[in-house]
Amino acid sequence: MDFDDSVELADFRAQVREFLSANAEPKRGDERDWSRNGAAVDPEVAADYRRRCHAWQKLLFDSGWAGITWPANFGGRGLSSAHQIVFNQELAQFDATSGFLAAAQALVGPTLMRHGSVAQQERYLGPLLSGEESWCQLFSEPGAGSDLAALATRAVLDGDTWVVNGQKVWTSSAQHADFGILVARTDPTVPKHAGLTYFIVDMKSPGIEIRPLVQAQGVAHFNEVFLSDVRIPADNVVGEVGDGWKVTRTTLRSESSMISGAGQASGYAAVLSTARRVGRIEDPIVRDALARVYSNELILKWMGWRTQTAVMTGRLELALHGSLLKNFFTRSLSHRVGLAVDLEGAEGMLSHDAEGDGFWQYQLLNQFASRIGGGTEEVHRNNLGEQALELPKEPSVDRDLPWNETRRA
Ligand SMILES: Cc1cc2nc3c(=O)[nH]c(=O)nc-3n(C[C@H](O)[C@H](O)[C@H](O)COP(=O)(O)OP(=O)(O)OC[C@H]3O[C@@H](n4cnc5c(N)ncnc54)[C@H](O)[C@@H]3O)c2cc1C
Structure with missing residues (x-):
């Protein structure tokens, strides 16, 4: 892996830092950060989160930081994926996000740029990028x-x-x-x-x-x-x-690269603190499970770095398959949240009344969003079998039949 920026990227990184330092607070890593409220249960907190996402995206747009990889004729900066990675790395240290707006941009933007009519591009891409329309x-x-x-x-x-x-x-x-x-x-x-x-x-x-x-x-x-x-x-x-279907495939490709790119793990410290709180830190079985959480977190970070290095150095043959990143992320997540709730014992069966307003109970239920959304784990395993391991494709009996003659649920 190559962790050094080229001269151009180092200069770009300095500009990004300057912009972010002037316009956002550094992340504190706790409930004071508004950017972690994307899944808030309280409707007022959720509404405030959405309002701030709109405001942040508008600021990015007005300051020329939106659409880093979008071509200039569509309102972007026409820069490389490496520039986007640098921006994301720096942004990760600040309490700011475009949240659900960024996800929509990642799906709709590339699709309209590639397949949309000129009239559609002129009408929709600007307000999509500025976050004025969701x-x-x-x-x-x-x-x-x-x-x-x-x-x-x-x-x-x-x-x-x-x-x-x-x-x-x-x-x-x-x-x-x-x-x-x-x-x-x-x-x-x-x-x-x-x-x-x-x-x-x-x-x-x-x-x-x-x-x-x-x-x-x-x-x-x-x-x-x-x-x-x-x-x-x-x-x-x-x-x-x-x-x-051709247009849909463009959207689905953008969706899977967005999801596999988002696969970050950060939960070891939290599960360790739960083990300490319940007095299980000396238990050899618990220590073994904690070591697995720690290793998974490091492996995932290195997998992400490898892919980033591949993009930043233009050596795409080094990039890992997106399905591998996604499934490793979801397996690690599943193990981590399962362990935390097990550690809590009987308290683990509570909901909002459990320690930390039911933090682990929420994570336990929420894991299925990542495990199912953007293609299920099983479907990603099929992708790996067919595309990475070159195993035969699974049989599809209705592929060539007229749709109205197929059996449907
Ligand atoms: C958080 C979240 C957000 C979502 N947002 C959107 C959205 O905004 N818009 C939208 O259109 N959709 C959205 N989805 C839907 C998502 O794309 C589907 O849930 C997903 O594609 C799986 O489809 P399904 O739920 O119909 O399950 P099914 O396809 O019915 O699968 C049921 C089970 O069968 C397994 N299975 C199915 N086919 C195979 C196979 N070929 N080989 C092996 N196993 C197989 C699956 O892995 C799964 O376990 C979202 C889902 C989630 C969880």
Whole structure:
């Protein structure tokens, strides 16, 4: 690994530090940091978090720090991924984030830049980058998640508008979104991947009903979205009619690189302090488990550094497969939070009444967001089998059948 910046990157890093020091507080690593409130249960704290995310993104935009890798003609700085990594490394030390807005930008931005019409790019990319408009992703359905191309939401052309009917689910932040990226079936008589079209939908359109799904930990991160005769102008098709799978793949690729890049572990100190609090620090079995948490954390950090070095030195052959990073992160997370709750013994069965307002109980339930979102662990194992180990692809019996002849949930 090469930890030294080139002269250009060192200069860039100094500029980033100067900007961040002038505009954000250093992270304190505890509840005083607003940037850790993304999953807050208290609605006022959650609303304050969203407001600050918008304000931070607007500041980045107005100061020329938004869209570091976006081409200049789309409002970005046209710099490399290495510059983005440097920015993220420095930002990690400050109490500031664009949170859910950054996730939407990572999905929608590359998709519209690659497949959108000039009119769509001019209309949507600016407010997306400044954070003035927020977006959600209307892909998954009750019968289509890992096998997304099986989706059943229908869009039928009526004059110059598409009429959409169907149901989406797990739609993160739909209740706060101005627009959605939506994939719907426009031709059910062709194989499942061929009959899809990708749309931009105004979330305030008549016929859209959003029902928040309250999770076990008490927050409503995602929603069910019902679409009943929702009318979408034909100009809102992204790419070609029937070619939506190609556009969708661009979004999914951006999503998996965002998620694998976000895989950071930092929990050893917290689980160690729990072991001390419950007086189990001398127990050899506990010590063994703590050593595993510590090792996992170091390994994950080194895996991240290796990938960053690959990007920063242009030696992409050294980069690790994103599925490896994601699954190592989620396995480590699962082990760490399971250990912490076990250490708490009977207290571990409490919820908000447990030590630290139920910090570990929240983490235990929340682990499934990472383990399922952006592709499940099993699906990422399939990716590794097929793409890294070059094992045969799993059989797909309905790939070439017309969608309306396939068996569906
Ligand atoms: C926190 C979070 C946020 C999300 N946000 C969004 C969002 O904003 N927009 C959106 O559209 N979706 C979103 N999702 C949905 C997410 O993309 C799906 O949950 C995911 O793709 C899995 O689909 P599913 O839930 O339908 O499970 P299924 O695909 O039904 O899978 C069920 C089980 O079968 C296993 N399985 C399925 N296929 C295979 C296979 N081929 N080989 C081996 N095992 C298999 C899975 O691993 C899983 O254990 C979000 C999910 C989470 C957890």
